Amino acid sequence: MCTARTEQPSHARPKGLAPLQHAKRTKKKSRIAVASAAAFVLIGGTAVGAGALESADTPGPGGSGVGEIRGADAPGTIDGEYIVVMKKTGEEAADSARLKSRTSVRELAGSLLDDADARGAAVQRTYATALKGFTVTADRDEARRLAADPAVAYVEQNRVERGNGTQNDPTWGLDRVDQRDLPLSDSYSYDSEAANVNAYIVDSGIRITHEEFGSRAKYGVDFVDDDAKADDCHGHGTHVAGTVGGATYGVAKSAKLVAVRVLDCENRGTTADVIAGYDWVAKNAVKPAVANVSIGGAATDAKDAAVTGMVEAGVTVAVSAGNSNTDSCQQSPARAPAVLTVAATSDTDARWASSNYGKCVDLFAPGHQVVSAGRASDTASATMTGTSMAAPHVTGAAALYLGAHPTASPSTVTKAMLDASSKSKVTSPGADSPNRLLYSRF
Template identity: 50%
Template sequence: MAVTRKRRLHWAGGLTAVMTATVLSAITLPAHAAPEGQISGADGAGSVSGSYIVTLKGGTKAPSQAGKALAIEYGARISHTYSTALNGYAVKADEGQAKRLAADSRVASVSRDATVAVEHRQADPPWGLDRVDQQDLPLDSGYTWPESAGQGVTAYVIDTGVRITHKDFGGRASHGWDFVDNDATAQDGQGHGTHVAGTIAGTTYGVAKQAKVVAVRVLDDNGAGTLSQVIAGIDWVTKNARKPAVANMSLGGLADPQLDSAVRNSIASGVTYTVAAGNDGLPASLYSPARVKEAITVGASDKKDARADFSNWGARLDLFAPGVDVTSASNASDTGRATFSGTSMASPHAAGAAALYLADHAWATPADVSKALVERATSGKMSNAGLGSPNKLLQVNNP
């Protein structure tokens, strides 16, 4: 790169015309930006901001004085030098510096640094977990999840309460508020909420095995409640959510604008919502909160990748997830388990997937999370998805 130096010139009238023309030409030439090269590697999920891996062509050895000076010339700071597996180094630099370095004739490549992590695998998991970590059948009797495992994310279970002492939660579950008895102990006397919470974040049964669970009880021991109770629960989550956060609503009823507005406003506050599509085999657009566009609406699939015959369907769905014969934690004891079916079981699979995403993208908006889950979902696997339904099956490990 040319360096312009200013200096005071003294000349006599006897300078030749050639010299004068040369000086004037140098003064009037327009400035040109330094050339920029290409940086490889995706700028997005997993990339490390301000960190690049540089490889050099054979004529310049990275550990040499000339090799080190090359990086310094462009304002980059060397953090690691490679001399055996690669001829190059890792550098700290802004994007402009990295692009200018990439344009140097001595440089072979510049690529973005990225995160890597070990992955955990669970043998013989519940079939729902087994299904959502692979694109194709048959099931492989395993569930693989990222190292983050939902850590740092809080999942709010707006339901019948949660047996927070269940061993599968490993001490990560707590009470939020009980809007049935109006107290601070959201204990589950029905079992639905504990099962849902187990699918979201249980150590054995859960998608996001390190996420925290907060119980918000809005349904009684018969699994019934009122719109006012449900809206109160949503309001509490909106006021008290520790973000990043996801809220799951495995409940619903006929379309109600107030319930829709409450969910929509809570999402606008930064809480991602996953909601059950409903179990009447009808268009989800007839039900609340399933019809809320900003929420992630989930239909139920079975072990053969068919829409469950009870699952609601239609364009309002975002995707499907396992919802038939799903085994998870039970409220009967601290080690109990139960097997349920319903879109109530499908939605928490998506809530767990949202928690996994938020653990690695803490500043993602609910719209970002919804987009990521839909884009990562496996396409074209569902049979009998229903008129207008997206043929999308939840997948937690698609890049």
């Protein structure tokens, strides 16, 4: 194992500070405000409770009836921003000529907003691959009218998202995943380096000049600043990337790493930007491909649909289960069946105390005091704890499998990983959790 070099970023949130309740936003670039436009949260992962759905009897553009805004009163919502999800092909109402006649999502959005434009409504982002829809800034009445349109499946209020990592003191590494039992062997063995695999890190960006990555890391897209430089000003994404594919800290040591930035310098983002990241990966991923999503929040249909769209596009996706010591089925995208949902263990094979659990978990992986690449310099290391740190172990292992089986589908990769996992090793895994610990030697 490598000696840990610790990093204490100046922006680190003091221990004990409550997780995100809101996000700072500016009129300029911060997607946490204007450009994110739209989302919702299904509290508890089921239908939204009383007060969380809003309806109106006013007809929507091109339709009539009651329109609902999902998650309108949920914690962390962003005023005036909504995610509009269109019906899938074949699900449209018969009288929705608008949906049939428009070829692009932006054209369709513009048609839907004909009446709203005069009142200041504006389309911010469009989604065409992971799901079909768009984000919009609008007043609440117009959002209700959009929700009533027969071409629209549902409208969600935008909200704040956050990474699932916690800054901590040192120390342990990769040692556990290549062996069936404790004690640790102080070595990590692997049969492939996954040089043919592209790993998309949907996170806070990557310090691509870090020595851990050589020339294998590159910028993909930045939905926070709306530019091409997806640099990491927090450290979460660089740490995650290091565990996926770092030369020293990585599971898949030669994988190509692509930064998809959806979180800001405080490790915060919006549902709209996270979905934009999923949509970008679904459209642009070069196969064989994996994606890591160490981001979580309350359950929403839009996030679940978009992350499922990534998988349907041929990308194997691992996501963090969450750090609330509660049922992972209450969070998205952790509850989405198509992804690999990862809970965290300590170096004693016990479930990390704050790790989420439950039947939506697919695998456990090391997540407590994980050493990986830091963002402070090109040689820095950092130690972090959380299910954010567990998920990239699984992403890296999926890359190893694809390195040897490059045409394997996401479902084939998932089955191989679940079949290979070490059974009944995790102590106190939590109610309804499958007792499966990641094993990287397929």
